[in-house]
Amino acid sequence: MKETLKKLVELQGIDSEKLDLKYKRQEVLNSLVADKEEYKSLERRVAEEKQRQQSIREEGQRLVREQAQLEARDSELRKRLDIVRNTAESQAVGREIVANENKLQEHFEKVDRQHSDLEESLQRLAALQSQFFTKRAELADKMPGIKQTLAAMDKEIEKVDAKRKSLCSGIPQAVMQQYTDLIRTRAPYMVVEVQTTGDGDHTCSGCNIGLPPQVIGDIMKGDQLVCCENCGRILYLAEKEEK
Ligand SMILES: [Zn+2]
Numbered sequence: 001m002k003e004t005l006k007k008l009v010e011l012q013g014i015d016s017e018k019l020d021l022k023y024k025r026q027e028v029l030n031s032l033v034a035d036k037e038e039y040k041s042l043e044r045r046v047a048e049e050k051q052r053q054q055s056i057r058e059e060g061q062r063l064v065r066e067q068a069q070l071e072a073r074d075s076e077l078r079k080r081l082d083i084v085r086n087t088a089e090s091q092a093v094g095r096e097i098v099a100n101e102n103k104l105q106e107h108f109e110k111v112d113r114q115h116s117d118l119e120e121s122l123q124r125l126a127a128l129q130s131q132f133f134t135k136r137a138e139l140a141d142k143m144p145g146i147k148q149t150l151a152a153m154d155k156e157i158e159k160v161d162a163k164r165k166s167l168c169s170g171i172p173q174a175v176m177q178q179y180t181d182l183i184r185t186r187a188p189y190m191v192v193e194v195q196t197t198g199d200g201d202h203t204c205s206g207c208n209i210g211l212p213p214q215v216i217g218d219i220m221k222g223d224q225l226v227c228c229e230n231c232g233r234i235l236y237l238a239e240k241e242e243k
Pocket of ligand 1: 204205206207208209228229230231232233
């Protein structure tokens, strides 16, 4: 059992190494996903701004047509004013001219607004596009490095797996099962050292509960795996305790 216990401790080291590698790999993937999301969000905002700009330009075209109509109306009314014969008619036409001029005034306000909207949109689009291109270049720059890092990590994980496999082949099936069951509830510490206090008492270093002397005796006998009665972890003695 002593050999098996040593192997279990080693296996625990390998498993925590593997967990660490997987965690780091996931971190790399997470940062890549975050980068890609930022890229996509910029791409979307560029498209949205382009669309907004398109509708501002359409509004501009509509305003050009509106101005032509209002100006045509104005010159038509002025021509009519030249040919009216009586005061009442001339006053009526005069009122129409004023009303049309008011409409033109409103129209020019709309033109001003359209111009400043367009200006604003052009600036916003330029800023967004520059952010988008920067992000795209940044991603393109990073990608090969990230792929390399991931490939190196995969290789590392493969190595750890191979090491684990060869180690497991030397551990009895039943013990492996017990260890595997403990992973679910007690990871990353499935196999723990017995601790000796100043006054010679023993505790489980997994849960800090005191261990009765016969438990230590059982471990020393070494004919079976001994587990902590409280937390179920597999117990082993430090080298010096063994002697
Ligand atoms: Zn315990």
